[in-house]
Amino acid sequence: MTTTPAPASAMYDAELGYHTRLTNDDLKPLVPQTWSGYNIFAFWMSDVHSVGGYVTAGSLFALGLTSWQVLVALVVGIIVVNVFANLVAKPSQVAGVPYPVICRAPFGVLGANVPAIIRGLIAVAWYGIQTYLASNAFVVLGLKLWPSLAPWADVDQHGFLGLSTLGWGAFAIMWVLQAIVFWRGMEAIRKFIDFCGPAVYLVMLVLAIYLVTKAGWSNISLNLGSVEYSGWSSVPVMLGAIALVVSYFSGPMLNFGDFSRYAKSMKAVRTGNFLGLPINFLFFSVLTVVTASATLPVYGKLITDPVETVAQMDSVTAVVLGLLTFIVATIGINIVANFVSPAFDFSNVDPQRISWRAGGMIAAVGSVLITPWNLYNNPDVIHYTLETLGAFIGPLFGVLIADYYFVRKQRVDVDALFSMEEGKPYWYRNGVNPPAVVATFVGAIIAMFPVITKAHPFGIDIWGMTGASQYSWFIGVAVGFGLYLAMTGSLRRQYAMAG
Numbered sequence: 397m398t399t400t401p402a403p404a405s406a407m408y409d410a411e412l413g414y415h416t417r418l419t420n421d422d423l424k425p426l427v428p429q430t431w432s433g434y435n436i437f438a439f440w441m442s443d444v445h446s447v448g449g450y451v452t453a454g455s456l457f458a459l460g461l462t463s464w465q466v467l468v469a470l471v472v473g474i475i476v477v478n479v480f481a482n483l484v485a486k487p488s489q490v491a492g493v494p495y496p497v498i499c500r501a502p503f504g505v506l507g508a509n510v511p512a513i514i515r516g517l518i519a520v521a522w523y524g525i526q527t528y529l530a531s532n533a534f535v536v537l538g539l540k541l542w543p544s545l546a547p548w549a550d551v552d553q554h555g556f557l558g559l560s561t562l563g564w565g566a567f568a569i570m571w572v573l574q575a576i577v578f579w580r581g582m583e584a585i586r587k588f589i590d591f592c593g594p595a596v597y598l599v600m601l602v603l604a605i606y607l608v609t610k611a612g613w614s615n616i617s618l619n620l621g622s623v624e625y626s627g628w629s630s631v632p633v634m635l636g637a638i639a640l641v642v643s644y645f646s647g648p649m650l651n652f653g654d655f656s657r658y659a660k661s662m663k664a665v666r667t668g669n670f671l672g673l674p675i676n677f678l679f680f681s682v683l684t685v686v687t688a689s690a691t692l693p694v695y696g697k698l699i700t701d702p703v704e705t706v707a708q709m710d711s712v713t714a715v716v717l718g719l720l721t722f723i724v725a726t727i728g729i730n731i732v733a734n735f736v737s738p739a740f741d742f743s744n745v746d747p748q749r750i751s752w753r754a755g756g757m758i759a760a761v762g763s764v765l766i767t768p769w770n771l772y773n774n775p776d777v778i779h780y781t782l783e784t785l786g787a788f789i790g791p792l793f794g795v796l797i798a799d800y801y802f803v804r805k806q807r808v809d810v811d812a813l814f815s816m817e818e819g820k821p822y823w824y825r826n827g828v829n830p831p832a833v834v835a836t837f838v839g840a841i842i843a844m845f846p847v848i849t850k851a852h853p854f855g856i857d858i859w860g861m862t863g864a865s866q867y868s869w870f871i872g873v874a875v876g877f878g879l880y881l882a883m884t885g886s887l888r889r890q891y892a893m894a895g
Contacts, residue, residue, distance in 0.1 A: 414814035418505055422743055422752035425492040425810055431658040435586060436668020437676070439655055441593025442728035443648055444672070444680050445600070456637045460624030463685065469634045470681045471674065473641025478673040480642075481649050484793065485665045487800045488653025491810045495651040495737070496744035499792075500813045502799035502880070505820075506827030509745050510836060511792045515651055516741035518785050520759045522647055523734035524768030525781075527570045529703075530726035533719040534566030536707040540715050559769050571760060574727050578735045578756050582658070585731055592728030599721040600683050603706065607690035615693040616686060636866045643786035643869045648733040650789050654740055655732070735759060783847045783868045790872020791839030795832050798880045831883035839876035843868045 414424065456466050487498045496512035503510055538545050545562055548554045554561040577588055608616060625633050642649075659665045691699040691708070699705045706718035735756050742755030750758070800806060812820045816827070824830070846864035864871070 413811065415816040416748055417816060418500075418747065418814045420743065420747040420751065422740065423494065423497050423747055424814070426657050427492065429489070429492060429658055429660050431586070431655075431660060431664065433664040433667035433671070435590065436655070436659060436665055437672040438590045438593050438668075439732055440669065440672025441597070441676055442589040442725065443645070443733055444677055445593055445596040445725050445729070456640065459633055459637060461630055461633055461637070462626075465625075465630055465634055466637060466685075467678070467681065469637035470641060471678055473638040474645075474673050474677040476638070476642050477645045477649055478669050480793070480797075481645075481652050481669050481673065482666055483797055483801070484649065484652050485656035485659075485669070486662055486806070487796075487808060489656040489659050489662055489665055490806075491808045491813070492657050493653075493810070493813065494657055494740040494744075495653040496741050497813055498653055498800075498808070499796060500822050501804065501808060502795050502829060503832040504824040504827045504829040505813065505816065505822050507824070507829050507833055510833055511795075512741040512744045514788055514792060514836075515647075516738040516755075516759065517762075518647055518789060519651075519734045519738040519741070520762040521766060521768065521781075521785065523730055523738070523759055524763030524766050526726055526730040526734060527574065527763060528567060528768045530723050530730070531563065531566035531570045532701075533703045533723045533726075534569055535560075535562050536703055537716065537719045538562060538566070540707060540712060557767050559767070563769070567764075570723070570727070571764070573723075574730055574735065575757070575760055577727060578731050578739075579753060582736070585736065586658075589728045589732055592725045595721055596725035597680075599718055600680075600687065600702070603702070603718065604683055604687045604690070606709075607687060607694055607705075611690045611693040616689045617692075639786075639866045639870060643783065643866075646786050646789045646793070646869050647737075650793050651737040651740075654737055780847070783865050784844070786869030787843035787847055787872050788840050790843055790869040790874075791836045791876030794839060794873040794876030794878075795835050795880045798877045799832070799884075802881060803884055831880055835876045835880040835883065838879055839872045839874075842875050843872035846871075 456470065459466070461469070487501070488495060491498060495515065496508055499508040499511045535549055539549060539562075549560050549562040551558065551560040551563070555563070559567070577584065656665050659668075687702070687705065688699065691697065691705055695708050699708070703719065703722060706715055706722070709715050709718070738759035739752045739756035742758050743750045743752050800808075809821050812822050815823070817823065822829075847868055849865075
């Protein structure tokens, strides 16, 4: 087999023996790995403390459950995320490579483009959604400072494709600000997220104290809606809430290897994950519901969007500072979860033509084309979006975990991840491992079936699929995991004998 000679700009490929079709400066093994537990903690703080996280957590308290039932569901869900994040972190941390590169082990050195493209496209959707949610803060800020802009915020008077003219302007500003931070590189991003998480916590605490003081603690109820379920009838709803929590974090959890590769050790990863997920998320959830509950006695209506809550305040200075903080926080999460990931994913497709920065900008342009404001504009659409994304992410997770922990027994040949030579461990059939691809697509199809049947126009619950749709991520994981193991029996025996 002939190989393409390495260009002069990529001589390190020749020195390491890596094929230029599989590597560039951004994809090769990272040395040194310097991130501490705090950096991982800050990553999750930025992920949790976004407008999208606030809205999603608040929506769970309106499911008809008591507050303690919702909190139990949130804790269980985030513990599941913590466990799975640790699992997916290890192969990338050990090898020092991002998610699409570690996927070359189960999918093949060329087949890894399948999970890379799927995850990249999902990140495009999430990038657009988070940009849109944060851009609302700019709209509110503009109306607070210049009320005469109100007609331009009305999509019926001045707007197109479902978004007002003012909304388009705000979206464009957010788009540019995020691109500027991203373009400066990973070290600048690390410093940015180290600041974002604590900053939004400070604003949330001040906002909660302000509202509780005005409302009086006796007027605060932790139930954001009427309690409709009790006893055993609440169990399916709680399980659904757990599934939604996992689905919400399924994107950054899947490609967490993009960040764990920077960690100095797995101990740092586990410490950062524990502080940033169970501990941080529980406190944030309580803070969310207390703040939202206080809006009812203070403003006469329940407000679950923090941007709208801040906008209700009388002080223009407080509104400006609060909204700017939410904007900065959402920029942080959007960059780490939905800019960095597709940057690696799309770069993996053609490393010599698509740099890390170019991959990120592809995602940014794509986020505009999907008109994300139509994907996250009410609770039903939010849940449908999460279920659809979860159906495609789940099988990818199942295949990766099955391969690393059960087939290869936690062993990775790092050099082989960058080799196009026949006979190497990850070459398989012309660079593609058919069982991984089959398991992924079959898992996605099966996981999407209940989501599609739930959404059909006649409103009939086909075979009880309405309830099953919220577990799309779990269904995808189970099918992808099980099918991959079933199809790789000989490979498992080979590694077992070698071990």
